[in-house]
Amino acid sequence: MALSLEEVRRIAGLARLRLSADEERTFAVQLSAILDHVRQLEELDVSGVEPMTHALAAGESPALRADTVEPSLAPAEALAAAPAREGTCFKVPRIIE
Amino acid sequence: MTVAATELTALSLREAGAGIAAKAISSRDLVEAALARIAATDERVGAFLAVTAERARAAAAQADQRAAAGERRSELDGVPIAVKDIFATKGVPTTAGSRILDGWLPPYDATVVQRLEEAGAVLVGKLNMDEFAMGSSNENSAFRPCANPHDLSRTPGGSSGGSAAAVAARQVHGALGTDTGGSIRLPASFCGVVGVKPTYGRVSRYGVIAFASSLDQVGPLARSVEDAALLLGRIAGHDPRDMTSSTRPVEDYLATLEDGARGLRVGVPREWFQGGVDAGVEKVVRTALRTYEKVGAKLVEISLPHTKYGIAAYYLIAPAEASSNLARYDGVRFGLRAEAKGLRDMYAETRARGFGAEPKRRIMLGTYALSAGYYDAYYLRAQKVRTLVRRDFDEVFRSCDVVAGPVAPTVAFKLGERTEDPLQMYLADVFTITCNLAALPGLSVPCGVDGATGMPVGLQLVGRSFDEATLLRAARALEREAGPLPAPALAVGTMPGSEH
Amino acid sequence: MPVSDFQMVIGLEVHAQLLTRSKIFCGCSTAFGGVPNTHVCPVCLGLPGVLPRLNAQVVEMAVRTGLALGARVKEKSVFARKNYFYPDLPKGYQISQYELPICEGGVVELALGGEEKRIRLVRLHMEEDAGKNLHDVSADGASGVDLNRAGVPLLEIVSEPDLRSVDEAVEYLKSLRAILMTLGVNDGNLQEGSFRCDANVSVMRKGADRYGTRCEIKNMNSFRFLRAAIEYEVRRQVGIVEEGGKIEQETRLFDPDRGETRSMRSKEEAHDYRYFPEPDLPPVVVGPELVERVRRELPELPRARAARYQRDLGLSPYDAGLLVSERAVAEFFDRALELYGRGPDAAKKLANWMNGEVARLANERSEDPSAWKLTPARLASILKLLDGQIVGGAGAKQVLEEVFATGAEPDEIVRARGLAQVSDTAAIEAAVDEVLASSPGEVERYRAGNKKLLGFFVGQVMKIMKGKGNPAVVNALLKQKLGD
Numbered sequence A: 001m002a003l004s005l006e007e008v009r010r011i012a013g014l015a016r017l018r019l020s021a022d023e024e025r026t027f028a029v030q031l032s033a034i035l036d037h038v039r040q041l042e043e044l045d046v047s048g049v050e051p052m053t054h055a056l057a058a059g060e061s062p063a064l065r066a067d068t069v070e071p072s073l074a075p076a077e078a079l080a081a082a083p084a085r086e087g088t089c090f091k092v093p094r095i096i097e
Numbered sequence B: 001m002t003v004a005a006t007e008l009t010a011l012s013l014r015e016a017g018a019g020i021a022a023k024a025i026s027s028r029d030l031v032e033a034a035l036a037r038i039a040a041t042d043e044r045v046g047a048f049l050a051v052t053a054e055r056a057r058a059a060a061a062q063a064d065q066r067a068a069a070g071e072r073r074s075e076l077d078g079v080p081i082a083v084k085d086i087f088a089t090k091g092v093p094t095t096a097g098s099r100i101l102d103g104w105l106p107p108y109d110a111t112v113v114q115r116l117e118e119a120g121a122v123l124v125g126k127l128n129m130d131e132f133a134m135g136s137s138n139e140n141s142a143f144r145p146c147a148n149p150h151d152l153s154r155t156p157g158g159s160s161g162g163s164a165a166a167v168a169a170r171q172v173h174g175a176l177g178t179d180t181g182g183s184i185r186l187p188a189s190f191c192g193v194v195g196v197k198p199t200y201g202r203v204s205r206y207g208v209i210a211f212a213s214s215l216d217q218v219g220p221l222a223r224s225v226e227d228a229a230l231l232l233g234r235i236a237g238h239d240p241r242d243m244t245s246s247t248r249p250v251e252d253y254l255a256t257l258e259d260g261a262r263g264l265r266v267g268v269p270r271e272w273f274q275g276g277v278d279a280g281v282e283k284v285v286r287t288a289l290r291t292y293e294k295v296g297a298k299l300v301e302i303s304l305p306h307t308k309y310g311i312a313a314y315y316l317i318a319p320a321e322a323s324s325n326l327a328r329y330d331g332v333r334f335g336l337r338a339e340a341k342g343l344r345d346m347y348a349e350t351r352a353r354g355f356g357a358e359p360k361r362r363i364m365l366g367t368y369a370l371s372a373g374y375y376d377a378y379y380l381r382a383q384k385v386r387t388l389v390r391r392d393f394d395e396v397f398r399s400c401d402v403v404a405g406p407v408a409p410t411v412a413f414k415l416g417e418r419t420e421d422p423l424q425m426y427l428a429d430v431f432t433i434t435c436n437l438a439a440l441p442g443l444s445v446p447c448g449v450d451g452a453t454g455m456p457v458g459l460q461l462v463g464r465s466f467d468e469a470t471l472l473r474a475a476r477a478l479e480r481e482a483g484p485l486p487a488p489a490l491a492v493g494t495m496p497g498s499e500h
Numbered sequence C: 001m002p003v004s005d006f007q008m009v010i011g012l013e014v015h016a017q018l019l020t021r022s023k024i025f026c027g028c029s030t031a032f033g034g035v036p037n038t039h040v041c042p043v044c045l046g047l048p049g050v051l052p053r054l055n056a057q058v059v060e061m062a063v064r065t066g067l068a069l070g071a072r073v074k075e076k077s078v079f080a081r082k083n084y085f086y087p088d089l090p091k092g093y094q095i096s097q098y099e100l101p102i103c104e105g106g107v108v109e110l111a112l113g114g115e116e117k118r119i120r121l122v123r124l125h126m127e128e129d130a131g132k133n134l135h136d137v138s139a140d141g142a143s144g145v146d147l148n149r150a151g152v153p154l155l156e157i158v159s160e161p162d163l164r165s166v167d168e169a170v171e172y173l174k175s176l177r178a179i180l181m182t183l184g185v186n187d188g189n190l191q192e193g194s195f196r197c198d199a200n201v202s203v204m205r206k207g208a209d210r211y212g213t214r215c216e217i218k219n220m221n222s223f224r225f226l227r228a229a230i231e232y233e234v235r236r237q238v239g240i241v242e243e244g245g246k247i248e249q250e251t252r253l254f255d256p257d258r259g260e261t262r263s264m265r266s267k268e269e270a271h272d273y274r275y276f277p278e279p280d281l282p283p284v285v286v287g288p289e290l291v292e293r294v295r296r297e298l299p300e301l302p303r304a305r306a307a308r309y310q311r312d313l314g315l316s317p318y319d320a321g322l323l324v325s326e327r328a329v330a331e332f333f334d335r336a337l338e339l340y341g342r343g344p345d346a347a348k349k350l351a352n353w354m355n356g357e358v359a360r361l362a363n364e365r366s367e368d369p370s371a372w373k374l375t376p377a378r379l380a381s382i383l384k385l386l387d388g389q390i391v392g393g394a395g396a397k398q399v400l401e402e403v404f405a406t407g408a409e410p411d412e413i414v415r416a417r418g419l420a421q422v423s424d425t426a427a428i429e430a431a432v433d434e435v436l437a438s439s440p441g442e443v444e445r446y447r448a449g450n451k452k453l454l455g456f457f458v459g460q461v462m463k464i465m466k467g468k469g470n471p472a473v474v475n476a477l478l479k480q481k482l483g484d
Helices: A005-014 A021-043 A075-079 B005-010 B013-021 B027-045 B053-068 B111-118 B161-168 B185-191 B225-235 B279-294 B307-328 B343-354 B357-370 B376-396 B422-429 B433-437 B468-482 C056-068 C166-183 C223-242 C288-296 C302-313 C317-324 C327-340 C343-364 C376-387 C393-406 C410-416 C425-438 C440-448 C453-464 C471-482
Strands: A089-092 B048-051 B080-084 B122-127 B174-179 B194-197 B217-222 B265-269 B298-302 B402-406 B442-449 B456-463 C006-017 C079-083 C093-097 C107-112 C115-128 C132-134 C143-146 C153-159 C195-205 C215-218 C251-255 C260-263
Touching: A005 A021, A005 B357, A021 B307, A021 B357, A021 B376, A021 B422, B005 B027, B013 B027, B013 B053, B013 B225, B027 B048, B027 B053, B027 B080, B027 B122, B048 B161, B053 B122, B080 B111, B080 B161, B111 B122, B111 B225, B122 B161, B161 B174, B161 B185, B161 B217, B174 B194, B174 B225, B185 B194, B185 B442, B185 B456, B194 B225, B194 B468, B217 B225, B225 B468, B265 B279, B279 B298, B279 B402, B279 B442, B279 B456, B279 B468, B307 B357, B307 B376, B307 B422, B307 B433, B307 C079, B357 B376, B376 B433, B402 B468, B442 B468, B456 B468, C006 C166, C006 C223, C056 C115, C056 C153, C056 C166, C056 C288, C093 C115, C107 C166, C115 C166, C166 C195, C166 C223, C166 C302, C166 C327, C195 C223, C215 C223, C223 C251, C223 C260, C302 C317, C302 C327, C302 C343, C317 C327, C317 C343, C327 C343, C327 C376, C343 C376, C343 C393, C376 C393, C376 C410, C393 C410, C425 C440, C425 C453, C425 C471, C440 C453, C440 C471, C453 C471
Parallel strands: B080 B122, B080 B174, B265 B298, B265 B402, C215 C251
Antiparallel strands: A089 C143, B048 B122, B174 B217, B194 B217, B194 B442, B402 B456, B442 B456, C006 C153, C006 C195, C079 C093, C107 C115, C115 C153, C132 C143, C195 C215, C251 C260
């Protein structure tokens, strides 16, 4: 089943990816092929089967963290990699609500 | 100090550490030898994305001081290692093989890096990888290709290609990689080294740049099973910073390593030998299985009926988790930012420029699999199939102790051979992937060389949950019998352009 | 306006910041305010490679709240990722709970105009707060991102659409807020945003059997704004329906300057949040021991306490209601009452002072009971001084003000400032005689029937006595001498 270009654009929008026209076409083809392959899973009877959403067995997990305050980063460290800053804020293009 | 550099780099991790302990060699010499080997070979191999020479030399000096004062921290103290560029290293560039993190300096260390440094191991650099661990050949690295030291026209495998190549090329004595669908075991097999993927939860993922959170695991690559066991023993164990890390105590893997394979029940899955494997590879693997019989193990025919569905399940779950994990690369707080007029453009342009094709593809796939209307049919169904895969293994472990078979259908393929068709590339993972889905431990141990190409072949072993000790013991039994693999010519300096 | 043909239907979603010391998934402080990005770490910054660590106190507070509201606490609940892009959301997803929240059901009981109503809850769940976007941080109109608040724990409490008027909505919020404050899980501060509310509003024709399409209204950070927003939205929706139009399901922001709601721009794609279970966190397990311990430790809740005050102390519903809205105030009242006296009279007097002068001074000084220099003992003292007519009403108020300011003991203050009132009959009689003698005209007019002049005489006497005359004695003597 082929993925339409429209679908590809919708997904790219959700994922905040700008794709070139070439990429859109290529991905449409490639993703369709992959989705065709994964459709194999429909052959299986999964009724009553629990999804394995957590890979660590219950009982192996650690205890929760106590509510104590730990040192934070200094703002200089927090912002060290910031592509743009204003004061101690991360600066971004104007946000319009 | 009269040991030649080539001899130094040939030492196993254990031998190097023992040499320091016996004061026969110094950490400084080991580090200089490693740096020299890297300088002489890495232009051709491409295992490293960053070499931290000054830092390594400083660490070596301290290791030597400790050795002189009789205060060595561990058997690894002073021994040069390197880690995949997926691990956060404080103040050292960490890219995950991607342009979107070009130049990023983490303000913290990954837990496993901290543990190795606490053990005294000397970090020599950051290793090449497929971008965000997505790939099976290291060809998705945004920075430079990596080549297989046994044959520079072939891939080293991926995504921990640099880790396997650096160890095979004797640039370092051991390395860390990560394995999500085979990314340690596959390159280990292709490059003729040992690679271990522990049980999910055995090793902390804190500081490991996330690809697929429920599948990623950290593991060692080394030239011998013993070395791998040494490294694993150092990095394994609960980390309070990782709530998916198990609280189970870590066994002493070395204690039982030499116990042999007598009485071991080795399961051979019929689905792994149904014609999907290259003849040369199958021949070497079957020889290894006969070796097990020779040393007293028992081969048991088993079935893993859901093997063929592994790729499908994996390529829904992993991209789904990845699409979410990679959302933080948005140009706001770190990494690449594309200049743009508005916020939405900034996001779209940053991610368009920063991500290569494979991450984009997987983000798209994952976003689709999770999106409204598709979640049940894709993501949820794949998670249920995952349970079926796990049940397959639970069932076979009633009649066997380890599962054995090929790591990959082929030996290392040629660079450029599969880059056109992503699905073809994905299918290389067919034997390794079910182990990740089932959250079980697995490893690759070199078991021979393919007659036609001369390329290494690895045997895959998969074990019970948290039973790394049995896996390592079984691998060691084979290694003892099979003998060492020939080192690549490049590693012993017999290629033109390499040092004496 | 034929709004009366229509019935408004309201459901409320409250996001309450939990009063933990550290954030939900890391050890950064939850303290409000602060220089931007001074309470952040790699985890709440969402840096590559980090992982969340769940704060046990968040779970406990969620359980406490669920139990207090009569909800079912789930033994197993699961965190989930809610995926969307926004600068104040560092990971590009919010860790929340989706299919399996920690509590389900529950109820908030209201008393409105003498009638009782039960508002049912759908669920309670835990999630992390986002950071803050700041507008116009530089000359070019750029925005700034402050992640101090990112990762602060929130409890989301969702009601069924059982509310049928703005009054009910406000009463629901006040009741819920009082409960959360009594439990010690939230500080009830709307302005600072630690207690936030979104409203789902729809209208239907009276007698209809189906709800209309609802809109979500956000950004109402006071009860006044909430009222205005809902009233506007209801009028807007009724207007559309009457013209035969269709209500579009959307999210709308309340604009306090205009008193209107308007559509949020980001509605091009009805958000597809692509929820899936959070793989980095194991399922949350709440065992019976935890539930029992938390249940045992539940404090007396506002409604129960108010009922007790009415029943045992004879306080009016109004007085009781004011006292219980803050746990610390109610506890102060209880303690003061123990020291002051028994019976409905004592309770009433104390309640009047607590809800009157004490509340006024506390508000003026913006002080919580924990910061008051007034103690239960000092308040009891003041009331006893008043009862003993050592001071009059005005004097007592002055003493109270000074206690608030300096924490000095009431009888010390009376002594130091000479506030003791004079009850000595002879002295007062002398002053009364002096006043009556110097105002013969007024005396005559009073005796002729202008009883209002009593106030004038009292004022004159007080002037001579420098305000310290015991009013009861002054009044009695005046009336006696004036021949009443």
